[in-house]
Every structure is written in C-alpha cells, then in structure tokens.
Amino acid sequence: MTAIKICGLTREEDIGYVNQLKPDYVGFVFAESKRKVTKEKAKNLIQGLEKQIKTVGVFVNTSIEEVKEIAAYCDLDILQLHGEENPSYINAFSQKVWKSFRIKNVDGLKQLEKYTTEGYLLDTYVEGAYGGTGKTLDWTAIAPLPQNKPIILAGGLTPENVEGAVKILRPYAVDVSSGVESSGYKDYEKIEKFIRKVRR
Numbered sequence: 001m002t003a004i005k006i007c008g009l010t011r012e013e014d015i016g017y018v019n020q021l022k023p024d025y026v027g028f029v030f031a032e033s034k035r036k037v038t039k040e041k042a043k044n045l046i047q048g049l050e051k052q053i054k055t056v057g058v059f060v061n062t063s064i065e066e067v068k069e070i071a072a073y074c075d076l077d078i079l080q081l082h083g084e085e086n087p088s089y090i091n092a093f094s095q096k097v098w099k100s101f102r103i104k105n106v107d108g109l110k111q112l113e114k115y116t117t118e119g120y121l122l123d124t125y126v127e128g129a130y131g132g133t134g135k136t137l138d139w140t141a142i143a144p145l146p147q148n149k150p151i152i153l154a155g156g157l158t159p160e161n162v163e164g165a166v167k168i169l170r171p172y173a174v175d176v177s178s179g180v181e182s183s184g185y186k187d188y189e190k191i192e193k194f195i196r197k198v199r200r
C-alpha cells in the first residue's frame with residue numbers, strides 16, 4: 001500500500017487530526033516557510049503524536065550541525081533535505097534521509113543517480129521556491145519511475161488528483177501540504193479525503 005505523509009503541521013489541532021486519521025508520516029518544516037516551526041514548538045507537537053506515526057523534519061540547505069541538533073532535540077525519525085544538499089552531506093546523519101529533487105521534466109530524474117539514500121522525493125520545479133508551492137508535476141511525462149528506488153511523490157497533490165497520480169506512478173509514498181489546507185491551515189475534511197483516496 002502507498003504510504004502517506006502529511007506535511008507542514010503547525011498546530012495542536014493538526015496533531016489531533018492526524019492522530020485520528022493515521023497517515024504513516026507527518027512533517028514539520030524547519031526551513032523558511034509560512035509553515036515554519038521552531039524546534040521547541042515541533043517537540044511540543046510531537047509529544048502529542050501517536051507513536052506509530054513517523055516524524056519527518058524538512059530542511060533547506062541548513063548546516064549539518066543545526067540539522068543534527070534539531071533532529072536530536074525533537075527525536076525525528078527522518079530528515080527530508082529539500083535544498084541543494086550534496087551526496088556527501090547526506091552521509092552525516094544517523095537518521096534516515098529523504099533527498100528531495102525539484103523536477104522540471106524527465107531529464108530531472110537523472111539527478112537521482114548521484115545519491116544513495118533511504119528515499120527519493122520528487123517535487124515540482126518552481127523558480128525561486130524550494131517547496132510547499134502546491135504546483136503539480138506532469139506525472140505522465142516522468143512515468144515510469146525508476147523501479148529500484150523508493151520514490152516519495154510530492155508537489156501539488158490534492159484529494160482530487162492523488163488517486164490518478166498513484167495509478168500512473170506507483171510511488172512508495174505520497175506527500176502533501178498545500179492540497180490539504182484551507183485558508184492556510186490544515187483541513188480535517190481534506191486530509192480525510194486524501195487518505196481515503198490513497199488507501200481505497
């Protein structure tokens with residue numbers, strides 16, 4: 001079954017939503033973003049999270065020392081590196097790493113070959129932005145995905161389009177932030193629908 005990550009949790013309400021709906025992973029953004037949380041806030045939210053839900057910290061070109069400090073402080077399970085981190089950078093951590101790749105077209109998939117990592121996250125290339133844009137990839141243009149790598153599909157997924165994306169690309173996991181928000185906050189109904197569409 002395709003795993004699900006709900007990214008960009010910022011409030012105690014959000015923790016209540018995911019504890020009920022049980023995605024496999026939830027994400028906390030430590031990079032510059034409208035969803036950015038401090039390590040203290042993230043730790044506090046994580047303390048209220050059901051133990052079976054894995055935690056992912058999202059970082060963009062942060063120093064190794066700072067990522068290590070936040071990961072240990074919040075006891076993160078996975079580090080999602082969403083900037084220009086190079087292949088040697090990702091070997092610095094004891095946690096599992098998901099490296100993000102911003103994809104313009106099928107040629108963008110060549111970047112994955114340079115990295116050996118636990119997960120390969122594909123996000124839509126948007127000029128001047130690192131992620132969380134809500135912009136959708138052209139999935140048919142990048143199909144079929146490399147079968148020898150765990151791919152996490154991200155970028156503009158919504159409760160309406162996720163089923164089609166999974167059918168076309170069969171990723172290991174799907175990752176959503178903007179598509180399950182209303183007025184800038186996580187929306188219970190949208191998260192419920194997103195998870196139902198993936199798992200049915």
Ligand SMILES: O=C(O)c1ccccc1N[C@@H]1O[C@H](COP(=O)(O)O)[C@@H](O)[C@H]1O
Nearest residue numbers: 007033131132133134154155156177178
């Ligand atoms: O969510 C953010 O604000 C963010 C900021 C900087 C880097 C990554 C970010 N989020 C990740 O972006 C993708 C796509 O999100 P969306 O569904 O298109 O909004 C996803 O992997 C988020 O984890």
